[in-house]
Amino acid sequence: MSLLTVGSVAFDVLETPFGKTGKILGGAATYITLAASYFTQKNNLVAIVGDDFPQSMRSVLENRGINTEGVEVRKGEKTFYWSGKYHDNMNVRDTVEVQLNVMGDFDPQIPKSFQGAKYLMLGNTSPTIQKSVLDRLHKRPKLVMLDTMNLWIENTYDDLRTVLREVDILTINDEEARMLSKEYSLRKAAKIILEMGPKMLIIKKGEHGALLFHGKNVFFAPALPLEEVFDPTGAGDTFAGGFIGYLAESDDLSFENLKRALIYGSAMASFCVEKFGVERIVNLTREEIEERVSEFVKLSVFQLV
């Protein structure tokens, strides 16, 4: 089934204890669509860049079969820029610099050929932008997934609540779930958030895995304990992309299949952190992915006697 992703494409400059990059390809929608590309063939992207965005980076997406017809190039303007620095244990990250540039007035236009998407991923942008995408689709997708962040919860709470009413799956991290629900217990937080609109909630806990809540069902996907986390940038988006890509490919929304999608998402995220930026997720094979998934089976499946 077709997947439509709307979100940021960016230049990132990353510094970790392992080194520093130049300007590399980044942005939530980049990671999402790259991860999804291993599953779904119809992978449509709506984003915005400046005319400083090089063809070489656009090719990284196109080489993975991502349709970039919806990537607007704003003449005379600059691409969204973010630079960040990770500290020793990779758990603390400082934003060094943000230049919104073209993202400042991103007004996503949906190409005609992208209409009718069955699966929609609203990457982390303002709730107003996210809502406008829903309003511009002629037909509601079968599944709408939305990612957001602390900034929007704090500054545009009402707008966020409005768009949440139209969403099937919300994906946020544990801190954001606590912030949005005003509850520390994630179980209680999930209950409150599921009353705001979304039928399903994914709480990402980084190196501690991810929880999926759906009605009374709860499923937990661990993160793979890795020898080395090289660069955590984009891991959450890669997870989301693997998850929704797997769903779009299988087109099965049973809880059993949602569990599998969560595991595939976690597997994709485990690759992402092994190298800088998107480096590790641009030329994987499906065999490598299946092998990684089998590590998750070993890691978490047990049988009672």
Place this chain on the structure above:
Amino acid sequence: MSLLTVGSVAFDVLETPFGKTGKILGGAATYITLAASYFTQKNNLVAIVGDDFPQSMRSVLENRGINTEGVEVRKGEKTFYWSGKYHDNMNVRDTVEVQLNVMGDFDPQIPKSFQGAKYLMLGNTSPTIQKSVLDRLHKRPKLVMLDTMNLWIENTYDDLRTVLREVDILTINDEEARMLSKEYSLRKAAKIILEMGPKMLIIKKGEHGALLFHGKNVFFAPALPLEEVFDPTGAGDTFAGGFIGYLAESDDLSFENLKRALIYGSAMASFCVEKFGVERIVNLTREEIEERVSEFVKLSVFQLV
């Protein structure tokens, strides 16, 4: 099979956002033997208390079938005392007061009838005390499990390394694993620690579950996401007690069975935190435990197509 536990029995005074207790029954060996009592029938305890330790508390243990013949009562002295206070989110705990009292010169004597134990749990005490227990057993148990803490890693590192050579399973938390191995990555830390002697390593991550390392095998048991954590005191010891009690009952050291033991340990810990102190783990039924275990199956078992 018989289980021998050596460790502390204590008076605890606990304060959480939910309230404050008076002097209640505590101590690592208390939690361990209570949790193990739901699995193994031969549950022998070696500990020390002062003559202020009331029969009512001793009865709590004896009513669960724990053999307290090895609990020495030191005349004219006082029982080990600990008081602690938890902050809002239960993740930060301050020690308010510690009185070592009789624990200051605990010199564990093994009753004749306790010799020949197949399973030995060395609760968190000094490595010297732990080593003396091994030296006093006429026959090496089939399985020796040891718990320790930051204090011993910092202050008695060499003694700890000595006793670790004789241990089958080490159980510590994530911070302690990092401290002991001088490695941040838990996967690397495990490799280093498994070269110190133990064949198996359990890294406890509290609300984030527990990892079991055995050779190249890794298994992860999640913690159950609970509506409310009432009092985390003793959760780690309850986990260890459930784990080793299950092993002692099943007497099967295959990796498949170790996984099950880890899940039973996690289930016992999930009960422990629901009430103050040992309150929730003194009168469970085996049915309640099996039901809880089935929640772990729902939480973490998935099937690939």
